[in-house]
Amino acid sequence: GLESEKGRIDREKEQADEAIRTLASRLGRNAPIEKALEKAIADFAEYRQEYLLADNLSKTASGELAGRQKLAFEQYVQGAYFQKILSEANQRIKGMTGGRFELTRREDPEDLRSQTGLDIDVLDHYTGRIRPVKTLSGGESFKASLALALGLSDVIQRHAGGVKIDTLFVDEGFGSLDAESLEQAIQTLVGLAEGDRLVGIISHVGELKERIDRKIVIDKTIAGSTAHLVLP
Numbered sequence: 001g002l003e004s005e006k007g008r009i010d011r012e013k014e015q016a017d018e019a020i021r022t023l024a025s026r027l028g029r030n031a032p033i034e035k036a037l038e039k040a041i042a043d044f045a046e047y048r049q050e051y052l053l054a055d056n057l058s059k060t061a062s063g064e065l066a067g068r069q070k071l072a073f074e075q076y077v078q079g080a081y082f083q084k085i086l087s088e089a090n091q092r093i094k095g096m097t098g099g100r101f102e103l104t105r106r107e108d109p110e111d112l113r114s115q116t117g118l119d120i121d122v123l124d125h126y127t128g129r130i131r132p133v134k135t136l137s138g139g140e141s142f143k144a145s146l147a148l149a150l151g152l153s154d155v156i157q158r159h160a161g162g163v164k165i166d167t168l169f170v171d172e173g174f175g176s177l178d179a180e181s182l183e184q185a186i187q188t189l190v191g192l193a194e195g196d197r198l199v200g201i202i203s204h205v206g207e208l209k210e211r212i213d214r215k216i217v218i219d220k221t222i223a224g225s226t227a228h229l230v231l232p
Contacts, residue, residue: 089151
């Protein structure tokens, strides 16, 4: 009986020894994997912090940061130059509107889902209120557009180094102006022409054509159109 019991125990021992050898072999293979995994986990925490920093910076630069104003870096730079254009444009529009209007850049978005930074509002000094530029009438919009074009010209010449814009063409828009506004617009353009700029006006407004002493007049006939110069 004892011999039989001993044989059974020996077989169990062999099985246990085999299991130990198998486990030892697996342990030998897994030990370096464990060390590599521990290092990877430690590196992951460091890389995750770097990623979050870079991700926040990227979203900030692209205007995609949640809960913040959607102002991309490109628009931020454009906004800085746009502010200078508005400053120059305001010098023009104040003269054309008797000091009533002043253009302002909208810095606060209507909501956090829309891109912003290059929208224009108008400060109406008659009411003391700021309103969207789209509320301007046709004549007022023309004067604002003319003022912006002149402001853009001034800023480009100031920053472009060697670039000189000495010719300006204005195509229509004068027909939407009342007599007072037309006179203010003419005085602004006359002031430009008195310097070293050439100002060309394309218009069908009779009062405006009478004020211009150097003209290219287009006559339309059945046989076609002809052009002739009118000089003082």
